[in-house]
Amino acid sequence: MSARRSGALGGRAAVVGIGATDFGKDSGRSELALAAEAVRAALADAGLGPGDVDGMVTFTMDTSPEITVAQAAGIGELSFFSRVHYGGGAACATVLQAALAVASGLAEVVVCYRAFNERSGRRFGAGVARREPSAEGVALGWALPFGLLTPASWVAMAARRYLHVHGLTPEVFGHVAVTARRHAARNPAAYFHGRPITLADHAASRPIAEPLRLLDCCQETDGGQALVVTSLDRARALPHPPAVVVAAAQGAGRGQEQMTGFYRGEVARLPEAGVVARQLWGSSGLRPADIDAAILYDHFTPYVLMQLEEFGFCAPGGAGAFVAAGALPLNTHGGQLGEAYLHGMNGVAEAVRLLRGSSSNQVAGVRHVLVTAGTGVPTSGLILGADG
Incomplete structure (x- = not known):
């Protein structure tokens, strides 16, 4: 049923506008201003113009x-x-x-946005703050007393298991880190602009939560990103080539938690990404070989590898070699590891640039771009395509 719903949506709407603030570490502005x-x-x-907008979508975590x-x-x-939940x-x-909303006629022009001072304000990497009693808090209660207090520590559990299951070393994570910073080095908007790294740099960066090192972790960023969505018919009359929403999906796995799903089966997998993958491939009729570039959510390097495997780009345990070989243009903006951590919204914007031909690391002949959202949590994904 979900695939039929997504299939009915495909090709009826497009992303026609992208806009962002500067990305930094101390914006000096309110999140509303961003x-x-x-x-x-x-x-x-x-x-x-503002008068054209009749719809808005954001995150439950957004303060504005x-x-x-x-x-x-x-x-x-x-x-x-x-608003959409799950970070x-x-x-x-x-x-x-x-x-x-556009396809059903509920709105004609919808703006999606996310803005936060994640470095100068609330820093997610600083650990779990005191929470009011909730069902989500109960789930965290199985991990926090054992010292698993930060997102890095939660992901480290899965990362250690991934290396053990497949007989690998942390160098496989380094390939993701190096790729992201190489692309960021050529992106003027990126934190790592002009600063590529090597595998040796990755291995020498300070430990955060074994086996994760500093360069396995995304940025902490102040900034904002917005996207404009309208019908494909209207999009064709606007200045830029439309980035067509070919397929879109949300997904949560059985026994899903929020980054602490250590009791639902194999820890070294991302079942929620598999749910999204099946819907995207099923509703679009596309396969991994049809994807010209991928923008994969990269708050931590190990989950990029697991996503590649869940989406069928390579066999389990093979993603490190896949990335090292440059088999697929990946996170051409530098990702959240190298450009900015904007909860994945800057990744959608990069997919639009790739389809327009305006990326800092442009790939020739792009027709389809896969974009994914946060992993280890209930998630979502898109296939954006060129018009015609």
Whole structure:
């Protein structure tokens, strides 16, 4: 049923505008100001104005409500507004919900946005803060008392298991880190602009949570990113070639938790990514060989390898060699490891640039780009394609 729903959506909406603030470590601005700046930039890029917008989608974790961002950006009446849960897992789902609204006629132009001061404000890597009692808190209660207090420590459990199961060394994670920083080095917007790294740099970076090192971990970033979604018919009259929503999906695995799913079977896999993969391939009729570039959510290097395997680009345990060989253009903006950590929204923007032909690391002849959202949590994914 889910595949049929996604298939009915495919080709009916497109991303037509992308806009971002500067990415930094101390913005000096409120998260609302960042959101409004990104929204205005995305609308200008789309050749649209605030008066054209009638829908908005963001993350439940975003501190700036849709109506407040609308006021700050000069947007008027809204006929659709929505939020998606599960942190970075929401990134592609914001576009999915926007496309659904457009395809169903609930809205004509929908803005998706995410803005935060993740470095100068609330730092996710600083550990779990005191929480009000909740079902999610109960799940974390099985891990926190044993010292698993940060996202890095949670992912380290899966990373250690992955290396053990496949008889590998941490160098396989280094291939992801090196690839991301190589692309970031050529991207003027990236934190690692002009600063490529080597496998030796990766191996020498300080330990964070064994087997993860500093260069296995994403940036902590202040900034905002926005996207504009409208119908494909309307998109064709706008300034840039549309990035068509070929397929979109959300997915949660059996026994899903939020980055602490250590009791649901094999720890060295990402079942939620498999749920998304089956829907995307099934509804689009495409296969891994049809994908010209991939923007995979990279808050930590091991989960990039596991995603490649879940999506069928290579056999289990083979993703490190796959990345090392450059078999698929991967995270051409530098990813969240090298460009900025914007909960995956900057990855969707990079997919749009690849289809427009304007990436800092442009790939020739791009027709289809796979984009994924946060892993280890309920997640989402997109296949964006060229028009025609």
